[in-house]
Amino acid sequence: MDTDVIIVGAGPTGMMLANELRVAGVAAVLADKLPRRSELSRAGGVQSRTQEAFDQRGLLEPLLATGTYPAGTAHFAGITLPLTHDRHRQPWRSIPQVNIEAFFERHLAAYGIHVRRDHELTGLTQDDDGVTATFGGGARIRARYVVGADGAHSTVRSLLRADFPGRSASATLVAADVRLRGTDKVDTHTWAEDGHWAALFPLGTDTQGRPMHRLALGGPQHSLPRETPVTEDEVRTGIRTVFGPHRVELLELCYGRRITNSARQAADYRHGRVFLSGDAAHIHLPVGAQGMNTGIQDALNLGWKLGAAIHGWAPDGLLDTYHAERHPIGAAVLRNVQTQGLLMDLDGSRSPDIVATKELFTALAQLPEVQFHLDDMLSGMGFRYALPGAEHQPLVGLPAPDVDLGSARSHELLRSGHGLLLDPSGEFSEVAALWSDRVNHAGKAAATEPMLIRPDGYVCWAGDPTVLESALHHWFGKPAQR
Missing domain, CATH: 3.40.30.120 (Glutaredoxin)
Structure with a gap:
C-alpha cells in the first residue's frame, strides 16, 4: 500500500476527513483535480453542530481568529426564527467556504499533509485488499480505502456507476458575492409583488476590511439556463426590482453563478472499499446553510471508523454504520430543503396555492415549539442516530x-x-x-x-x-x- 486512505476532493468535506484521519493516526493522500484552491465562496454558513465538531478538534478558536465572522439567526425558507438565537453553545456563523478551505489547507500543511493539486482521477479498481486509483498522466496510488469527496459531479461516483436517484432542476437562481450600500434599510429576505425576491447574508469582510454579502436573486428574470453568465446589469436590475430604486446600491460584483434546485442522493454511501461523502453523496438547493455542514458531518462520522478499521480494532459492521447513520440524515436534509424551495417560490410563479401555504407556515413558525424544531433540524443539533x-x-x-x-x-x-x-x-x-x-x-x-x-x-x-x-x-x- 502507498497509503491508508485516498481522499478525492479537497473541499471542506475532504479536508475535514483528512484531519480526522490525521487525528486517528492514519496516513492519507488528499488529491484534487484543480491546479489551485478555488477562490469562490460556494457556501457561507456554519451551523452550531459543525462548530462543535471543530471545537472538539481544537480548530474553532483558530478558525474564528482568521477573520470577522458575524453570528446570525436561523431562518427557514426566509422566515426568521428569532427565538432560536443563542439556543446552542455555538451560534450560527457566517464563515465563507473559501476561508474554511484556506484555514484547513494551512492547518494540514503544518502536519505535513499537502493537497496534491492537478490530480484528476481517471480510474478506480478495487479488490479484497485495497483500491488502486489512477490519475491523469498515468500516476497510480494504492490504498486500503478511497473516499469520494469530489463534489456534485463526482468522478468517483461516476466510476463506481453508483445510483444517484432524485429530481432534476426545475428552476435556477442567482448566487453572488457582492459589496453593497444600504443593506441596513432592508429585510434579510424580501419579496416583490411580481414574484421576484432577494436574500442577503453577511459574509464578514474582504481582505481590505470591507463588508461583503452573499446575495441570492430569484424570480422570472433570473430563471435562465445554468450556463448563462451572471452580469452586473442583471444583479443591479434584480436589486432595483426587489428593493426599489436608490435603497440598495451595488458597489461591486465579486463573482456570480447560477444554482439549481436539483435534489439527488446516492443510493449507497459505501461500495466495498470506496465511500461517498459530501456533495458526491447528496446534492440540493443551497438554502438554510446545510450542504457544506452535512458534508463535514459525513467526514466526522466516517473518519474515526476508517481509523478503527485500519488499526485493526473495528468491530464487525462498524464501517457499514456510516451509510446506516448518514444516509437518513442526508435524506432528511433533502426533504427540508425541497420544502424550503417550495415555500420560497423560486421561479416567482406566485401560485395561489404556494402563497396560501406560505402564509399558513409563517403563522405556524411563530410558535416556539415550531421554531425550536426547525432550528434543531437546520443546526444539526437535533439529528439523532438510531x-x-x-x-x-x-x-x-x-x-x-x-x-x-x-x-x-x-x-x-x-x-x-x-x-x-x-x-x-x-x-x-x-x-x-x-x-x-x-x-x-x-x-x-x-x-x-x-x-x-x-x-x-x-x-x-x-x-x-x-x-x-x-x-x-x-x-x-x-x-x-x-
Whole structure:
C-alpha cells in the first residue's frame, strides 16, 4: 500500500476527513483535480453542530481568529426564527467556504499533509485488499480505502456507476458575492409583488476590511439556463426590482453563478472499499446553510471508523454504520430543503396555492415549539442516530452535552480522537481500563449521569450499567487487555 486512505476532493468535506484521519493516526493522500484552491465562496454558513465538531478538534478558536465572522439567526425558507438565537453553545456563523478551505489547507500543511493539486482521477479498481486509483498522466496510488469527496459531479461516483436517484432542476437562481450600500434599510429576505425576491447574508469582510454579502436573486428574470453568465446589469436590475430604486446600491460584483434546485442522493454511501461523502453523496438547493455542514458531518462520522478499521480494532459492521447513520440524515436534509424551495417560490410563479401555504407556515413558525424544531433540524443539533439503546435512553444517538470536568471541558477530551467515558461516581474505572487505548476515562466527572461518547462526539451509551461493557464492545471492539 502507498497509503491508508485516498481522499478525492479537497473541499471542506475532504479536508475535514483528512484531519480526522490525521487525528486517528492514519496516513492519507488528499488529491484534487484543480491546479489551485478555488477562490469562490460556494457556501457561507456554519451551523452550531459543525462548530462543535471543530471545537472538539481544537480548530474553532483558530478558525474564528482568521477573520470577522458575524453570528446570525436561523431562518427557514426566509422566515426568521428569532427565538432560536443563542439556543446552542455555538451560534450560527457566517464563515465563507473559501476561508474554511484556506484555514484547513494551512492547518494540514503544518502536519505535513499537502493537497496534491492537478490530480484528476481517471480510474478506480478495487479488490479484497485495497483500491488502486489512477490519475491523469498515468500516476497510480494504492490504498486500503478511497473516499469520494469530489463534489456534485463526482468522478468517483461516476466510476463506481453508483445510483444517484432524485429530481432534476426545475428552476435556477442567482448566487453572488457582492459589496453593497444600504443593506441596513432592508429585510434579510424580501419579496416583490411580481414574484421576484432577494436574500442577503453577511459574509464578514474582504481582505481590505470591507463588508461583503452573499446575495441570492430569484424570480422570472433570473430563471435562465445554468450556463448563462451572471452580469452586473442583471444583479443591479434584480436589486432595483426587489428593493426599489436608490435603497440598495451595488458597489461591486465579486463573482456570480447560477444554482439549481436539483435534489439527488446516492443510493449507497459505501461500495466495498470506496465511500461517498459530501456533495458526491447528496446534492440540493443551497438554502438554510446545510450542504457544506452535512458534508463535514459525513467526514466526522466516517473518519474515526476508517481509523478503527485500519488499526485493526473495528468491530464487525462498524464501517457499514456510516451509510446506516448518514444516509437518513442526508435524506432528511433533502426533504427540508425541497420544502424550503417550495415555500420560497423560486421561479416567482406566485401560485395561489404556494402563497396560501406560505402564509399558513409563517403563522405556524411563530410558535416556539415550531421554531425550536426547525432550528434543531437546520443546526444539526437535533439529528439523532438510531443507535442501540436509543429507544430507552433519550441521550443516546444525540450530540453529547459539553460537561465541566473541573480541569477541562468534556469536548476538549475528544481532541485525541479517542472515545470518552464520563463516570461521575467513578464506578467504571476497571472496565474503562480495558479500553484505555481507545477510550479516555473521566472519573468523578460533573455529569448528570454516566455516558459513553464516540470519537465523533455522539453519545452511544448512557445510564444502564449492565450494558456498558456491551456498548464498549459494540463501538470499540475487543479490549486490548483483559
